[in-house]
Amino acid sequence: MIAIIDYGMGNLGSVQKALAFLGYDSVITNDPSTVMGADGVILPGVGAIGAAMEALKSKDLDKVVHEYIATGKPFLGICLGMQMLFDTSEESFGGEPVRGLSVLPGKVVKFSSDMGLKIPQIGWNDLSSREKMIPSGEYVYFVHSYYCVPEREEDIAATTNYGIEYCCSVKRNNVFACQFHPEKSGEVGLRILDRWAAQTKA
Amino acid sequence: MADMLSKRIIPCLDVKNGRVVKGTNFISLRDAGDPVECAKAYNEAGADELVFLDISATVEGRGTVVDMVRSVAEQVFIPFTVGGGIRSLEDIREILNAGADKISLNSAAVKEPDLVRRASEKFGSQCVVVAIDVRERKGGKIRIASTDASFDGIDESASEEDNVKFPSGYEVVVAGGTKPTGLDAVEWAKKVESLGAGEILLTSLDRDGTKSGFDNVITRAIADAVSIPVIASGGAGKLEDFYDGIVDGGADAVLAASLFHFGEIQIPDLKAYLSERGIPVRTMSSTLSLWQSLKKDPQGLVPAIVVEDSTKDVLMLAYMDYEALEKTLETKLMHYHSRSRNELWKKGETSGHFQHVKKVMLDCDRDTLLFYCDQEGAACHTGNHTCFYTEVTLPEKKEN
Numbered sequence: 288m289i290a291i292i293d294y295g296m297g298n299l300g301s302v303q304k305a306l307a308f309l310g311y312d313s314v315i316t317n318d319p320s321t322v323m324g325a326d327g328v329i330l331p332g333v334g335a336i337g338a339a340m341e342a343l344k345s346k347d348l349d350k351v352v353h354e355y356i357a358t359g360k361p362f363l364g365i366c367l368g369m370q371m372l373f374d375t376s377e378e379s380f381g382g383e384p385v386r387g388l389s390v391l392p393g394k395v396v397k398f399s400s401d402m403g404l405k406i407p408q409i410g411w412n413d414l415s416s417r418e419k420m421i422p423s424g425e426y427v428y429f430v431h432s433y434y435c436v437p438e439r440e441e442d443i444a445a446t447t448n449y450g451i452e453y454c455c456s457v458k459r460n461n462v463f464a465c466q467f468h469p470e471k472s473g474e475v476g477l478r479i480l481d482r483w484a485a486q487t488k489a
Numbered sequence: 490m491a492d493m494l495s496k497r498i499i500p501c502l503d504v505k506n507g508r509v510v511k512g513t514n515f516i517s518l519r520d521a522g523d524p525v526e527c528a529k530a531y532n533e534a535g536a537d538e539l540v541f542l543d544i545s546a547t548v549e550g551r552g553t554v555v556d557m558v559r560s561v562a563e564q565v566f567i568p569f570t571v572g573g574g575i576r577s578l579e580d581i582r583e584i585l586n587a588g589a590d591k592i593s594l595n596s597a598a599v600k601e602p603d604l605v606r607r608a609s610e611k612f613g614s615q616c617v618v619v620a621i622d623v624r625e626r627k628g629g630k631i632r633i634a635s636t637d638a639s640f641d642g643i644d645e646s647a648s649e650e651d652n653v654k655f656p657s658g659y660e661v662v663v664a665g666g667t668k669p670t671g672l673d674a675v676e677w678a679k680k681v682e683s684l685g686a687g688e689i690l691l692t693s694l695d696r697d698g699t700k701s702g703f704d705n706v707i708t709r710a711i712a713d714a715v716s717i718p719v720i721a722s723g724g725a726g727k728l729e730d731f732y733d734g735i736v737d738g739g740a741d742a743v744l745a746a747s748l749f750h751f752g753e754i755q756i757p758d759l760k761a762y763l764s765e766r767g768i769p770v771r772t773m774s775s776t777l778s779l780w781q782s783l784k785k786d787p788q789g790l791v792p793a794i795v796v797e798d799s800t801k802d803v804l805m806l807a808y809m810d811y812e813a814l815e816k817t818l819e820t821k822l823m824h825y826h827s828r829s830r831n832e833l834w835k836k837g838e839t840s841g842h843f844q845h846v847k848k849v850m851l852d853c854d855r856d857t858l859l860f861y862c863d864q865e866g867a868a869c870h871t872g873n874h875t876c877f878y879t880e881v882t883l884p885e886k887k888e889n
């Protein structure tokens with residue numbers, strides 16, 4: 288059983304439907320024991336990171352995320368769920384930079400408006416993969432204005448190019464995360480989700 | 490062209506009472522009015538996103554949209570937008586909760602601009618598309634939709650003063666183009682951006698249905714005036730029109746309806762056309778495309794029949810998952826998914842009895858693959874050349 292963390296923000300339904308399509312059972316929950324008992328956990332997220340961190344903390348789910356990750360069981364962060372894994376984000380909340388979960392060292396910064404490109408990046412971009420779970424050269428769907436800059440090069444699982452080459456996926460031990468939306472990336476996304484979810488059946 | 494954000498091709502489907510109107514007939518569907526089948530067909534054809542426009546006239550009709558959204562979201566996993574008659578945060582919440590990725594506001598935004606702000610604050614800008622329909626107001630002459638057939642739509646009495654009202658030369662219109670709003674197109678686009686719209690869906694009503702190309706003047710004017718993506722709509726008739734909409738009009742995405750529905754232009758052809766001319770478009774590897782188009786069994790597997798190329802003897806049947814198919818096509822050696830061990834199985838890895846792929850055929854229902862192979866040694870683990878070495882005695886025919 289895969290638990291999809293519900294902290295009030297995120298594309299929970301889409302993730303659940305994609306998993307169901309692939310044959311995986313999942314439950315949308317904010318209950319700590321359900322999360323801890325799951326075979327795999329997904330942290331989704333759409334919107335502003337400040338509000339997301341507040342929402343997560345208000346339900347003590349930030350602690351649950353740390354505890355769960357410590358078990359070594361598969362963990363997947365999507366979009367904001369990836370950004371929240373880092374130390375800080377430039378996206379301010381009431382004037383202060385937002386502090387993330389610090390699961391991975393690094394920061395989250397905004398795309399520069401000097402690049403002459405529209406912000407947020409909305410649409411399909413192609414992947415340069417360094418990780419088996421992610422097929423290189425295929426396109427996935429992005430909707431974001433901020434991107435992650437991991438401190439450790441070896442944490443980078445894939446990059447893509449939007450004005451600059453930037454990290455769009457990370458993997459370290461049982462923690463895997465994507466800036467793009469695998470549940471909205473057609474067949475490519477389904478393949479990535481399937482490869483991740485297969486670990487929960489191992 | 491890789492290594493950058495691709496331009497999006499977006500088919501638009503009109504739905505009425507939960508059914509697609511002018512259903513997709515570029516591909517033979519069991520039911521061309523079924524939104525899920527149409528969505529799947531477009532997804533397989535390479536559509537990057539979908540827009541469903543609800544043209545139901547009644548409240549009951551509109552109620553069916555939520556069910557439709559739910560069904561589509563269960564089977565199609567590319568972004569889709571729902572528009573048509575959305576007037577409140579409650580409408581938006583219902584549709585997004587059912588599984589739509591974005592909603593589109595048109596007349597409701599004009600009537601109550603604050604709705605755009607409230608929607609983007611509550612659900613996020615990425616969910617809020619504002620659809621802007623425009624008509625040209627150049628030269629003081631006004632084109633108005635009219636039920637009077639003798640009226641050609643040009644109001645000769647319109648003065649130069651009207652032009653001043655619309656610095657961009659275009660007016661925003663609502664109610665299917667029949668009601669002028671007095672709003673300048675570019676000013677309104679900037680206004681909705683400031684209110685939190687995530688994207689603009691710009692439709693030239695003058696061009697719509699004419700197949701004379703998008704109105705790239707107003708598309709460019711708006712694309713340059715805002716920093717959110719602009720989807721061009723209305724007027725596309727040929728491949729060049731899409732290219733021009735992107736290059737001249739500055740559109741980030743292009744939308745069309747009948748053109749795709751009637752198969753006049755196929756999405757793969759359009760993408761090839763654009764790609765050849767340097768426009769980045771989203772592609773998918775052939776193996777992934779093939780896998781996507783196959784009908785999988787309840788376990789998500791596809792049966793693979795193996796026949797010996799030289800003798801045409803049927804050797805065996807086993808099952809493939811994506812990984813097995815990918816490895817098979819890549820190495821030209823048969824790989825399967827072992828259902829007993831739940832892992833990738835390279836035929837011959839231990840026995841040395843590799844199967845070299847010569848030809849692959851797909852069955853009419855797209856639910857089975859047939860491989861013609863050169864078999865090293867025996868196909869069956871028992872040592873038999875073929876797995877089918879046991880004859881079943883047919884029962885005697887009973888005489889009455």
